[in-house]
Amino acid sequence: MLGGILIGLAVLAFFAYSRVCGGGGCDTDYCASGQKFSAPEGYELVSKVFELNAKKAAAPDNSNALVQLPLKSATTDQRNLSFYQYVASTSSWETLAPAILDPQGKMASATLQETPAIIAVMRRLLPSGHVAAYLPHNAPLHRDAVGRVTLVHTFDFAPAADGTVTGELSGITSDGSFAFYPVISVKAGDKGAIPTVVSILGDAATRSNHVLQIVNLVNEKKLGGINIAYMDLPADQRTAFALFISELGQRLHSQNKLLTLTIPSPIVVQGRVDEGAYDWAELGKAADVLAISPLRDQSSYRNDMPRVLEHLASLVKPSKLLLTVTPYATVKTVDGIETLRLSDAMARATRMSIGAGGDEKIVASSVVEIVGTNIDREENLSGIVWQPETATVAFTYKSGTPRTVWLENFFSVGFKLELIPRYKLGGVAVENASDDVYLGNIWTALVPFITSGQPILMQPNPADLLPRWTVSKGTIEGGERAGQKGRIKWSTPAEPGTYTIKLTLSDGSYYFENEVAVTVQPREARTPTATVTATPTN
Structure with missing residues (x-):
């Protein structure tokens, strides 16, 4: 069993250890062993x-040891x-520290607290390459990620400003199977964050000071x-950011x-790949x-x-690149794009409206129309469907303006993972690998990929995406097939009382329900109408 990682120490003093003994004897600090050892599985x-x-x-007390070892074969794969x-x-065997390759890939070095x-x-063998897990501050890993990730990044x-x-x-404790590199982050939604970074990057002295502060941390x-x-940096920060990362x-x-980066994907604009503020060629030289x-x-x-990855692979060694997949659903509106947890997206999909009478x-013993507000095909909404053109489960709805929701799950993630072996990328990153139960569980797609290096490419069963309606009493007109277009007619019970209506939807992997309690009132008794009979006169 692998023990805990010792990852980096404050540099008090260095005691450099040489590499390996030569021909007739060993007079260096570490010598090739004559014992037989095998690597763990x-x-x-x-x-x-x-x-x-x-x-x-x-090594002297209170010092670090800089250890260098020659590799059996030269490699540039970090x-x-x-x-x-x-x-x-x-x-x-217990993990000590990440190994840093020299420029020729013949030597590996590490700074150790002890000798x-x-x-x-050793190299951990994973057909998928790196598996990087991003986590909110102090959030625990998803249960299916434990023992399978190689990098953990906590925000x-x-x-x-200074x-x-x-x-x-974060209080992350490694079991020895992954390296832990926390994140220093800014994004457009953080108040004042972008101007702060622009100010820091704008001058060589403030850049160098920021570098020093990070190294000290x-x-x-x-x-x-x-x-x-x-x-989300402005495009005019391209050179300044590259200089900062290089230093x-x-x-x-x-x-x-080691230095790892999280960078916005380039976009395709009018047929060309636009990198914006991020000079991938220069960043790829500086980062691991x-x-x-x-x-x-x-x-x-x-x-x-595919165009973006082909472009990036021509600028950066592909083994350094990780494709990030996400458990978040995406909503596209006329105003832009937002992300949602899967549970929140499906809560929108399962909304219902109940057609009460004029007196509400x-x-x-009446017939009431129940409508799935955001899946009603009679309103030209799509319902929950598989979109071949996007390789996702999706639905459209209206909230003032048209909106499209794309759901990430086992099916959609599989079709994204296929890009990793196609472009020989270095692995996969997971945007939020926490155990948040309200996120989509994409580990059902990730685990087979991590194990085999090959994605599972499947589409959901169309029947699983159809809405299912149930009522606690009364009947649904039209039988089992009723409601597939997103609405039903409910024949209410003859007895007054409180009853439930349930709409169940699936993304192809899991079921989501919305249950509404409805009070059925007694029918008002009709007042008899008097009948007047006229007696004819003679």
Whole structure:
């Protein structure tokens, strides 16, 4: 079993350990071991196993050890590489720190707090590559993500106007299977955040100060790296942001720390790929991992995302790129795009209106029309359907203006994951990998992909998307097939009382219900009409 990660330490002093002994003897700090060791299941040794040379002096107290080991074969693939120590008492390997490759890919280095007796560099083997999980501050991982993610990013920090970094580190404890790099983030919805970043980036001195503050944070919190997610920057910040990331990458790499980025996806405008404020070619040189944020508009995703990925793969080593998938539903209106939790989206879909009489009463032994307000096909709404052109389950409705809701689930995510092997990307990122039960569970698609490296491409059963109506008493006119167009006629019971009407909808994976209690009033007794008989006169 793999133990906890030791990820980064404040640099007090460095005691540099050399690499490996040469021909006739070993006079370096670590020597190739003569013992036979095997990697744990799911890992591979990319270096030989080395033992600490007992003849060499130990590292000074209160110092860090800079350890470098040669690899069996040169590689430029940074994914899932770490230093491990062998613990004889438990006959197991424990994670020490991420491994940093030299420019030639022949050596791996790490800064360690101690000098373990037996060490090696190993790669965690996942057919899917990286699996990056983004989490709100202090949110727990989804149960299906545990043991399957390689990177965890928590939204903990934000830049302050003076270049410092504010926030608190999430209480994440690694089980040794993933690296933890918290996020420093800004986005358009954060009040004053974008002007703050623009001010910081606008001058070389303030940029350098911000870099220093970030590096200090990484060392103070004993982190192995950091994630920068400066979203929604104006296009005129393109050069300044690239300079900032370049400087930050150099400072972090000099201390054997990693830099990961979260960047808005480029968009396709008039036939060309527009990167906006983000110079992907330069950013790709400086960062170790670059996650492409979700492209929200599903009406253009299937056409535009392949073009975007082809463009990015020509600028950045594809193994550094992660495609981000999301559990959030997307709503498109004339004013733009917003995101919703799946439960909120389906709450809109299951809304009902009940056609009471002119006096707004429902009476016994009457016929009442019940309408699924946002799935009523007689109002030219789509209902819950599979859209082949977007490869999503969707529905349209009106709220003043037309709106389209796209749902992310097992089916839609599978068709997005197929882009990862097609463009040989470095893996997948999950926008919110928390255990929030109100989000869509997309791990049903992710787990098979992580295991095999291949997506499951399926469409939902059309019958599962049809609305289902039930009433606690009375009858639905038309039988089982009634209501498929989003409305029913309910023959109310003869007895007054409170009854329930239930509308059940599915996204193809899960069912969602809206139940409404309806009071049925007694019918008013009719007042008899007097009959007058005239007697004819003679």
